[in-house]
Amino acid sequence: MKAKTQALLLEKMMQKHHSHHICEIALPDLIIKKSSLYQLSVGDILLTGLKSLEPILVHYRLSHTPHYAKLLFLKNTSRRKVKITSIHPIQEKPLKDTKHEVLKSLFAHIEVNPFECGSMIELDDSLFDSVSLFNQNYDIKVEGKLMNAEGKIAIEITKVSI
Secondary structure, three states: OOHHHHHHHHHHHHHHOOOOEEEEEEOOOEEEEHHHHOOOOOOOEEEOOOOOOOOEEEEOOOOOOOEEEEEEEOOOOOOEEEEEEEEEEOOOOOOOOOOEEEEEEEOEEEEEOOOOOOOEEEEOHHHHOOEEEEEOOOOEEEEEEEEEEOOEEEEEEEEEEO
16 A cells, blocks of 8 residues: 555545544523513523623533533643533433523534543633523524623523524
8 A cells, every 4th residue: 555545545534533522611501581582683682690701511422421521720730721621411301390491502612631620621711702592492592791780691682583
């Protein structure tokens, strides 16, 4: 086998093999009234109830059960570094209240290697510029940006797709 052919085959093989875990940076689920879900419009503000930015890292391919990791922002660093402090399985609990729906959020997809407690991850500040919200039961997608409302984290809606 020629060296060039061997190199091309090796390149194809490595493209199929992923050594990094693809994860989503998200916020905890938001609960909203069903009646308000279709009334969302540009300029609306959704209160998250969070006093500070507490994103989670969601990984869907770890042993066929989705897991999420709690992140800790490290201080005194030039770039935003976070540390995975704990990993928990996601237990989807159906809402007992039929008047409310769950909105899931997504900032971005990132590669993490390895996905385990104590791992350090560098994040760009641009990851938190916009957030996408969606509901799996209804075909609603909302885009927004983070803001501070009365000392708590909120999301200002910039685009609504129904």
